[in-house]
Amino acid sequence: MTFIAIFRYIALGMALFFGLIALGLTAHWTKGSLAGNIFFDFEIVGIIAGGLSALAIPVLLVVGLIRRKAFTSMIIVELPVLTVLWVLWLATAAVVSQWGNVFYPFGCGDFLPGSDAWCRELFAIEGMSFIIWIALFLYTLTLLIFSLIGRSRGNPVWTVSANEAIFFDRPGTDQTFVPTYGSTGAPIDTGLYAMPPLVQQFQHPPAGTTPTAQANPAEFSQYSVSATPVVGVAAIHARDSRV
Numbered sequence: 001m002t003f004i005a006i007f008r009y010i011a012l013g014m015a016l017f018f019g020l021i022a023l024g025l026t027a028h029w030t031k032g033s034l035a036g037n038i039f040f041d042f043e044i045v046g047i048i049a050g051g052l053s054a055l056a057i058p059v060l061l062v063v064g065l066i067r068r069k070a071f072t073s074m075i076i077v078e079l080p081v082l083t084v085l086w087v088l089w090l091a092t093a094a095v096v097s098q099w100g101n102v103f104y105p106f107g108c109g110d111f112l113p114g115s116d117a118w119c120r121e122l123f124a125i126e127g128m129s130f131i132i133w134i135a136l137f138l139y140t141l142t143l144l145i146f147s148l149i150g151r152s153r154g155n156p157v158w159t160v161s162a163n164e165a166i167f168f169d170r171p172g173t174d175q176t177f178v179p180t181y182g183s184t185g186a187p188i189d190t191g192l193y194a195m196p197p198l199v200q201q202f203q204h205p206p207a208g209t210t211p212t213a214q215a216n217p218a219e220f221s222q223y224s225v226s227a228t229p230v231v232g233v234a235a236i237h238a239r240d241s242r243v
Helices: 003-035 041-066 075-103 115-152 217-224 228-242
Strands: none
Touching: 003 041, 003 075, 003 115, 041 075, 041 115, 075 115
């Protein structure tokens, strides 16, 4: 499993886990505020962020495991979806932080009966929102950088899953080069466009002759004539003379 695949499972798993908890705490806060006919803006943003995370993140995690090359697992789909999610969680954390300074400027204390529990829930929503934002932002930024590097090297990264994408290897470079050494000890290039090695060929003179330093084609011609026809003609003339 690659680094980006491990990072993906960790970041999305953390976002889903803390997102569900933050969604539950925000819903509890909303229930209490609606009882007093009050509705805060951080509750709207928190419910939207938690609801979208509960719907989108399981799809990104599970569908890619069940079906390869699924549309929802493509990097070109995953990047904008996660970007929207971390923007929503950042907005949730910022709004909750502002209201926390208004409601509890000195931290959680018993200013009112039962206010300590509400205070802790509010700051828990703030902390989890920041954790989700950091996890999703770091993963999205890393995936974007890796995708740009892979695309610059000619790899089709946008239409594949982050678990299957090739980011740093160039296409067609998975062959292992084994050098071939010639007679001089220097390696011979055996690539696709390499020239074949020159092989020196020696011509040997006929058997029974002594090779000279400089061969003359005329000298080799006498060895190509067989003496058998001459002997045969002499025998025929001798037979005719006896007759």
